Amino acid sequence: MAQSQPAQKYGPDLSVKLICPECQIPNPNVVEEFSSGDLVCGDCGLVLGDKVVDTRSEWRTFANDEGDDPSRVGAASNPLLDGVDEFETMISSRDGNSGISKELQRAAAKSSHGRSERSLMNAFRDISSMADQISLPRSIADIAKQLYKRVDEERLLRGKSTDAIIAACIFIACRQAGVPRTFKEVWGLTRVPKKVIGQCFKVLERAFGSNSPSMTPGVDTPTLNNVQSGPEDLMARYCNHLSLPVWLQSGAVDVAIAAREHGVLAGRSPITVAATCIYFSSALFGYPKSASEIGNIAGVGDSTIKSAYKILFNEKQPVLASIHDKRANVRNLPDP
Incomplete structure (x- = not known):
């Protein structure tokens, strides 16, 4: 009776080589350029592959002429700490009530940092x-x-x-x-x-x-x-939080400039002037916002805004005359 032959086991062919299609040399000179991440033929320069992962050790050093030899590990040094590296590792207090974490925290507190x-x-x-x-x-x-x-x-x-x-x-x-x-x-x-x-x-x-x-x-x-912060500098942020259009913000700046030129709201804080001009402009250009809405954003009481608005409203003629030529969509203002 004939004996059955054992089944052949198949495996990967480990003799497979990457050959350059241009040179087709039996023993190719394939070079891995980790700086560019390319696999290049060393004979003709043809790029055979890209996105090569650098698997070499991370312990590279960049020694300079002064003798420093920092390893390429950790975060960048902080120039404000005069060479003292900032240690970001935090020791957890969960140690199963063994007391090891307290000892480690105490040791970390007594580290090289003064x-x-x-x-x-x-x-x-x-x-x-x-x-x-x-x-x-x-x-x-x-x-x-x-x-x-x-x-x-x-x-x-x-x-x-x-x-x-x-x-x-x-x-x-x-x-x-x-x-x-x-x-x-x-x-x-x-x-x-x-x-x-x-x-x-x-x-x-x-x-x-x-x-x-x-x-x-x-x-x-x-x-x-x-360097002083004026009301014009604050309006961009306030109008953004109030979802007001950019052109209305520009109009509020014009109102603030015109009010300053005519001496209106003199002595008021820049926050109050900015909030009042936004309140004035929102009604002037058809996007009315309440004093409480503006006050919550600017951090000013609505009564403060309304009292300043009365002063600005009483002097509205010179202010409106200054901005009328710049703005065509000026509307009637509500009485304070």
């Missing part, structure tokens, strides 16, 4: 958090951090709370960069009394009034003496 460096890093985190709450760009937060670092180094505000110093630095950074934020908005980020923040601001204004630091080398940052 007390001043840790307090500086905590202040920088608070500045970034507060800047995000009022939608400030990162450049403003960086200016505020540099101001805070200078305050910490020069001991300008001894005995003041950290929140008050941070609020004053953010307010000054906004004025330097020309990004209008009211004192009330910045004060709302903290639980510090307005008087304390005002005291910190006055000290920093005297210290930074003539030689404020700039975050961009070679570019002079405007000083506090020549």
